Amino acid sequence: MNDGKIAFQDVYPDWAAHCYGCGRLNEHGLKLKTYRDGVESVTRFTPLSHHTAIPGYVYGGLIASVIDCHSTGTAAAAAYRAEGRELGTAPELRFVTASLHVDYLRPTPIDAELVVRGKVEEVKGRKIVVSSELFAKGELCARGRVVAVRAPENLILGR
Secondary structure, three states, X not given: OOOOOOOHHHHOOHXXXXXXXOOOOOOOOOOOOEEEEOOEEEEEEXXXXXXXXXXXXXXXHHHHHHHHHHHHHHHHHHHHHHOOOOOOOOOOOOEXXXXXXXXXXXXXXXXXXXXXXXXXEEEEOXXXXXXXXXXXXXXXXXXXXXXXXXXXXXXXXXO
């Protein structure tokens, strides 16, 4: 199983690797990478100056995007793990967001690496629930909860 050295997104098939947040094939995207870290998952991202809400602080939509992509990647990895399979093996498991909830706890400084830590709360059929916390400079800045569902066949077959 994944020992934390391979990013979950790096094993997405090409047809599923175009997401603005985590797609390795999106030349304009954030290219987020999520790794296993014990029972948690972790994503690290350093915002750029154009990710500004107001001078000195990160735009809330970026925070939501980072939590979202971190969580769907975590869900995919959890599904593989639940099936006792290696990441990326066929048939491909890809998850999309059914629900995203973010609580903004404090302004997030733009001059810091963002660290998102996630935990799988529930694995039930096609649905996986992931809770995440986003930190900057060691301070908890946002919490998120994502309900992710296995990508419907029409999305996969539409490739």
